[in-house]
Amino acid sequence: MKRYGLIGEKLSHSFSKEIHEAIADYTYDLMPLSREEFPRFMEARAFTAINVTIPYKKDVIPYLDAIDDAAKAIGAVNTIVNRNGRLIGYNTDYTGFLYMVRKHGITLQNKRVLVIGNGGASAAIQAAVRHEQAAEMIVVDIVKGNGAISYEECFAHHLDAQVIINTSPVGMYPKSGASPLDLALFHCLEAVLDVVYNPLSTKLVLDAKDRGLPGVNGLEMLVAQAKQAVEHFLDTLIDDAVIDTLYKKIERERNNVILIGMPSAGKTTIGQSVAQRCGKEFIDMDAYIVENCGKSIPQIFEESGENGFRARESEAAIALAGRNGAVIATGGGIVKHKVNMDYLRQNGIVFFIDRSLDKLITTDDNRPLSSSAQAVARMYEERIELYRKYADHIVDNNTTIDACAERITEILNR
Ligand SMILES: Nc1ncnc2c1ncn2[C@@H]1O[C@H](COP(=O)(O)OP(=O)(O)O)[C@@H](O)[C@H]1O
Ligand SMILES: O=C(O)C1=C[C@@H](OP(=O)(O)O)[C@@H](O)[C@H](O)C1
Ligand SMILES: [Mg+2]
Structure with a gap:
C-alpha cells in the first residue's frame, strides 16, 4: 500500500x-x-x-x-x-523560497540581505540567498555565533540592508504583537519577506506594507x-x-473579514448578511464585550468612562484577531487605538462601511456617542482619516443593506 x-x-x-x-x-x-x-x-x-x-x-x-x-x-x-x-x-524549502522571491519580482542579486534567525528554515534560505548571488548576506540571531551576529552588531553596522528575511518564529501566533526589528531604522530597505504564516501577515510584514514596501508572508512559500x-x-x-490558486483559497478561508466605520453605519447588520452569504461565522465585537463583561455598553461607559470601554475593546480586538475565517463587526471607535488595528489586520481584510452622516444620528440609548448632528460630525472629523487609512476596501452603504453586503461578498470572491 x-x-x-x-x-x-x-x-x-x-x-x-x-x-x-x-x-x-x-x-x-x-x-x-x-x-x-x-x-x-x-x-x-x-x-x-x-x-x-x-x-x-x-x-x-x-x-x-x-x-x-x-x-x-x-x-x-x-x-x-x-x-x-x-x-x-x-529540500523544497529552498526551492519554495526561491519561488516566493521570484513571484514577487524581488531581486536578491547584488543586494545586501539581512536574514533574521539561524535555525532550520534559515539554513535553506541562506543557501537560496547565496545561490541568488547577494552582494552580502548578514545573519542576525539572539544567539551569536555559528555564522550569526548579534542584534547589537546588526544595528551598529548593517542598517543599510536592502532586503530583510525573517526566518525566526518572532511574530508567530499567539505572540503576534512582536516584531524582530524596527524597520524604520533601515534606510535602504526595498523588501521584506517572512516565513511565518500564522498570522497571515505578521507585524513585520504589515510594517513593510505601511512603509510602501513589498511585504511577503510565508503562506506562499509553504504552498510552493x-x-x-x-x-x-x-x-x-x-x-x-x-x-497561486491554492494560496489565495487558503488565504480567503483563513482571513477574517473586518468591518469598520462610524456608529450606525451598518457594520453589525451588513456583517451578519456577509457571514450568511459566505458561510462564515459572525462575531459582533460590541456583543462580545457585553457578554464578557456581563454589562451593557452604556453601563460600561457610565462605570468606567470611555477609557474603561476602550481598554475592554482592545482586549477583545487582540483576542478576536487570533480567530480565522470569521466576519467581525467592530465598534465605531476601534480605529482610535492603533494597537487594535495592528492586531486585526494580521488576520483580516478590512472594509470601511461608508454611510452619509445625516443617516447616522440616533437617539438609541446604546449609542451614547452619536445623539446629535454636532456630535456625529465631530466624531467623523476625528476618525475619517483613520477609517480610510486602515481600509483595504471602502464600500458605500447609501442604498440597501443587501447591495452593500453583496458588494463585499463580490470583492471577497474575486
Ligand atoms: N443601507 C441601509 N438601509 C437601511 N437601514 C440601514 C442601512 N444600513 C444600516 N441601516 C440601519 O442602521 C441601523 C444601524 O446599523 P448597525 O448595523 O447596527 O450599525 P453599526 O453596527 O455600524 O453601528 C440599523 O437599524 C440598520 O438596520
Ligand atoms: O464609535 C464608538 O466610539 C462606539 C461605537 C459603538 O459601536 P457601533 O459602531 O456598532 O455603534 C460601541 O462600540 C460604543 O458605543 C462606542
Ligand atoms: Mg454594531
Whole structure:
C-alpha cells in the first residue's frame, strides 16, 4: 500500500494535509513521532514518500541513500522519496523560497540581505540567498555565533540592508504583537519577506506594507514547497499556477473579514448578511464585550468612562484577531487605538462601511456617542482619516443593506 505524509514532533497546526490533498489525489497522513519512535520509523522505510519537519530535518540524513545538491548544501532534508527501497532526500524549502522571491519580482542579486534567525528554515534560505548571488548576506540571531551576529552588531553596522528575511518564529501566533526589528531604522530597505504564516501577515510584514514596501508572508512559500514536494513524490511536473490558486483559497478561508466605520453605519447588520452569504461565522465585537463583561455598553461607559470601554475593546480586538475565517463587526471607535488595528489586520481584510452622516444620528440609548448632528460630525472629523487609512476596501452603504453586503461578498470572491 502506498503511504504519503509528514513526520515531525508536533504536527497539530500543520496545513500540509490540506495542501497536498488539494494538489494530489493521495491521502496524506500527519505522523507525529517522538524522539524514541523516530529511529524505528526511519529504519522500517514503510512509506512511499514523506515530508519532514521540526526537529528531524537533519536527523533523517543518515537514513538516506542519496540527497540532492541543494539538500547537501543546506544540510537538511524536508522531502524523502522511497524509490524501490532507496531513500532519496530533497529540500523544497529552498526551492519554495526561491519561488516566493521570484513571484514577487524581488531581486536578491547584488543586494545586501539581512536574514533574521539561524535555525532550520534559515539554513535553506541562506543557501537560496547565496545561490541568488547577494552582494552580502548578514545573519542576525539572539544567539551569536555559528555564522550569526548579534542584534547589537546588526544595528551598529548593517542598517543599510536592502532586503530583510525573517526566518525566526518572532511574530508567530499567539505572540503576534512582536516584531524582530524596527524597520524604520533601515534606510535602504526595498523588501521584506517572512516565513511565518500564522498570522497571515505578521507585524513585520504589515510594517513593510505601511512603509510602501513589498511585504511577503510565508503562506506562499509553504504552498510552493508542498507543490514541489508533490512533484518529487509523484515524479511529475505540475504547473506553478496551482500555487497561486491554492494560496489565495487558503488565504480567503483563513482571513477574517473586518468591518469598520462610524456608529450606525451598518457594520453589525451588513456583517451578519456577509457571514450568511459566505458561510462564515459572525462575531459582533460590541456583543462580545457585553457578554464578557456581563454589562451593557452604556453601563460600561457610565462605570468606567470611555477609557474603561476602550481598554475592554482592545482586549477583545487582540483576542478576536487570533480567530480565522470569521466576519467581525467592530465598534465605531476601534480605529482610535492603533494597537487594535495592528492586531486585526494580521488576520483580516478590512472594509470601511461608508454611510452619509445625516443617516447616522440616533437617539438609541446604546449609542451614547452619536445623539446629535454636532456630535456625529465631530466624531467623523476625528476618525475619517483613520477609517480610510486602515481600509483595504471602502464600500458605500447609501442604498440597501443587501447591495452593500453583496458588494463585499463580490470583492471577497474575486
Ligand atoms: N443601507 C441601509 N438601509 C437601511 N437601514 C440601514 C442601512 N444600513 C444600516 N441601516 C440601519 O442602521 C441601523 C444601524 O446599523 P448597525 O448595523 O447596527 O450599525 P453599526 O453596527 O455600524 O453601528 C440599523 O437599524 C440598520 O438596520
Ligand atoms: O464609535 C464608538 O466610539 C462606539 C461605537 C459603538 O459601536 P457601533 O459602531 O456598532 O455603534 C460601541 O462600540 C460604543 O458605543 C462606542
Ligand atoms: Mg454594531
